[in-house]
Each structure stands twice: as structure tokens, then as C-alpha cells.
Amino acid sequence: MQSLRQWASGRQAALACNRARLPVHRSPIVRASSVKGEVTAAPADAVALNELMEVAIMAAEKGAEVVREALDRPRSISFKGATDLVTETDKASEEAVLAVLRKHYPRHALLGEEGGVSGDTDSSYLWCVDPLDGTTNFAHNYPAFAVSVGVVRGVTPVAGCVVEFTGGPHAWVTRTFAAHTGRPTTCNGKPVRVSQVSDVRRSLLVTGFGYEHDEAWSANMELFKEFTDVCQGVRRLGAAAVDLCHLSMGVVDGYWEYRLKPWDMAAGIVIAQEAGATITTMDGRPFSVFERSMLASNTLLHQQILDKTDPKTRGLLAANVDLSPWFVPPGYDTTRR
Structure with a gap:
């Protein structure tokens, strides 16, 4: 079975190949206009949505590596409030995620749960990072936590990835959700869809x-x-x-x-x-x-x-x-x- 690190390395190599073919800030994205039949070009600073999603996946997987390595180790826990806790894993995961984002988009704005705002806030893009969503669950080995990396343009999320940890002690597994605007959501590469319950x-x-x-x-x-x-x-x-x-x-x-x-x-x-x-x-x-x-x-x-x-x-x-x-x-x- 391909390791997480090998899989992420393969994605990084593929992204590098894509970059060689397509300049980042001259992406040929188009948007439908409000007038039927007309199409307008994307803003000059637009980044290809698929590229944003691929970077989100790489960043989230990098954070997930940190979380995975900490699963069987004692937790180092501190408190931000009476019951709102944080672990060393939150901080280490955020550092790993932000390192990937800064490498690919040094001029984008970044917002992390632990580190706050960094990068260029004059950017059109804001990356929102929860390095360990469900920290309390993680601290108790309850199988409902994730690494979440999303990118926003204006006020609208346009691409993102969530790596969810499930299974529980001695049986931990992950599943990776990813999407970008105009692309159907996938879980571990397979399309998923909301339910059809109507009552x-x-x-x-x-x-x-x-x-x-x-x-x-x-x-x-x-x-x-x-x-x-x-x-x-x-x-x-x-x-x-x-x-x-x-x-x-x-x-x-x-x-x-x-x-x-x-x-x-x-x-x-x-x-x-x-x-x-x-x-x-x-x-x-x-x-x-x-x-x-x-x-x-x-x-x-x-x-x-x-x-x-x-x-x-x-x-x-x-x-x-x-x-x-x-x-x-x-x-x-x-x-x-």
C-alpha cells in the first residue's frame, strides 16, 4: 500500500509539472456572467481552482502526518479557556500546513486557529486552517477529528480539503474529502453526494x-x-x-x-x-x-x-x-x- 508520504510526494511532483505548463496568475478560468450567453474572464490574479485544491490536499495531508504520528503518544495539553483546550499537536500540525501554503503561495493571506493572521492580507485569497478540528476528541482518542484547509476568495470558499480520522485506538484510518467550485466532491477519490431525505x-x-x-x-x-x-x-x-x-x-x-x-x-x-x-x-x-x-x-x-x-x-x-x-x-x- 502506498504510504501517505509517497502519495503526497506524488501530488507535489504532479503539481510542479502542472506549474510548468500553466503560469499561476494567468489561469484561463472563466466565469458565467449574469447575461445569458456571455462569458467573462477571471480576474488577473486568479489561480486555477484545481491547483488551489491540490495544494489544499497536500497541506492537509502534511498536517495529518503530524497528527498520525501523535496518535499513540501521550498528549501535551494546555487550556485556552475553562474547557477549551489545545495540544502540542495542534501547533505542530498548523506549522506543517502553513509551511506548504507559504511555499506555494507566499503572497496569500493565512488565517490559522492557533497562529492567527499572517501573510499578505492585501491578497485576493485567504487560507483558513484548522490544524486539528475536534481537539477535545483527539485528546480523548474519540474518533471524530480532522485537519481542515480551505481557501476563500472574498467571502466565498472556493477550494478545500478535510482529512478526517476515524476508527479509534488500534484501528485509526483516514479519509480525505476534497472539492473546488464546479468540481464534484470526492472522498478518497470517489464522488459523494448529499442524501435524498425529504421529510x-x-x-x-x-x-x-x-x-x-x-x-x-x-x-x-x-x-x-x-x-x-x-x-x-x-x-x-x-x-x-x-x-x-x-x-x-x-x-x-x-x-x-x-x-x-x-x-x-x-x-x-x-x-x-x-x-x-x-x-x-x-x-x-x-x-x-x-x-x-x-x-x-x-x-x-x-x-x-x-x-x-x-x-x-x-x-x-x-x-x-x-x-x-x-x-x-x-x-x-x-x-x-
Whole structure:
């Protein structure tokens, strides 16, 4: 069986070959215009989407190597808050991921969960990195964590990769989800698609809770109960990227959560969307990676889920609970398309 390092090396060699044939910043990407029949060229600084995805895969796999090597070792754990923990593996994985991104795109902006903002925030591209999504799960050997690498243009994720760890102690395996805009999502190279469940009473849903027990947390607890009463079950894994990947392959049918950050969502959003998911805010507005609430579904269930999340979210807003867009790196232009 080909090792992860050999596989990643092969991808890097292939990417180098592609670079020799195609200058990075003169990619022949085209976009459909709003006028039927017209096609407009991509912006001059556009990078080929397939290339962005390949680099995301290489970076995520490099981070996954670090995580894999740490699985059977004692955990070195510290705390960012009362219950929000971080391990040395988070930091080492982020360093490995960012090294790949800086090598290929030294002028792109970078946003890591552990290291914050770096690179050129005047860039059209922002890489959002969660080096170990589901750190608490990792610390307890609970098989629901991942390395997530997504790239955003403006406010829209355009390519990403999530390497999910499953199986558990003595049986760890990974599966690699990848997608870019206009390319169907794959898991370990095979196409995946959202479910066709059209009745919320037949659905399995998933949600998440932040570390702050605030008004949004309380509202979500109420939603958890309401959905448990009407669907076949609600799960809570504690790893947003994993939740979105499970939606993309039809394992769950809908997902909602407050208080997410760009690194939690960037890769998972494009992976879910290109598998057929619909994504909005929890009150039904158009979604951006900087929003503070997200509802993702298999599309068929979206309105049925929104019928419950919308009133709760509007109630929070009416009570002046802050759900405004999250921190945007200084100098980063969210209007780019």
C-alpha cells in the first residue's frame, strides 16, 4: 500500500509539472456572467481552482502526518479557556500546513486557529486552517477529528480539503474529502453526494455548541430539544469540518451551529456545497465565511429546518445578541469575486 508520504510526494511532483505548463496568475478560468450567453474572464490574479485544491490536499495531508504520528503518544495539553483546550499537536500540525501554503503561495493571506493572521492580507485569497478540528476528541482518542484547509476568495470558499480520522485506538484510518467550485466532491477519490431525505421526520441531524454558555448556546439547546422531538436523532460530534463532510456524503441530512469561525467552516463549506448542499445563515440570509451562524442541509430539508432556526435566530437578534460577521483580517478585501 502506498504510504501517505509517497502519495503526497506524488501530488507535489504532479503539481510542479502542472506549474510548468500553466503560469499561476494567468489561469484561463472563466466565469458565467449574469447575461445569458456571455462569458467573462477571471480576474488577473486568479489561480486555477484545481491547483488551489491540490495544494489544499497536500497541506492537509502534511498536517495529518503530524497528527498520525501523535496518535499513540501521550498528549501535551494546555487550556485556552475553562474547557477549551489545545495540544502540542495542534501547533505542530498548523506549522506543517502553513509551511506548504507559504511555499506555494507566499503572497496569500493565512488565517490559522492557533497562529492567527499572517501573510499578505492585501491578497485576493485567504487560507483558513484548522490544524486539528475536534481537539477535545483527539485528546480523548474519540474518533471524530480532522485537519481542515480551505481557501476563500472574498467571502466565498472556493477550494478545500478535510482529512478526517476515524476508527479509534488500534484501528485509526483516514479519509480525505476534497472539492473546488464546479468540481464534484470526492472522498478518497470517489464522488459523494448529499442524501435524498425529504421529510425531517426521517432525518438524522447534527449540531454543535461553543465553549461560551451564552444566549446563543441556550437558544441552540432549545433547538436541540425541538429537533430531537421531530426527527430520528440529533448528533453532536464537536468538529464542524467533520459534520460538513458527513453531510456531503449523506451520513447526516442537516447541520446547524452558532459562533463558528472561518477556519471551522471554509473547507467544509465548499465540500458540502459541491456535493449538493444548501448553506445559509440560520435566519435564511446568504452565507459568507465570516458569518456567525450557519445552516447547511441536503437542500430538500432546508426550509423545514429553517422553519425552526429562523425564529430562534431572529429572537436572538431582537435581544441584541451579537451575531455580526466575525473578525475580518485588516486589509483583506471581502468584495472580491
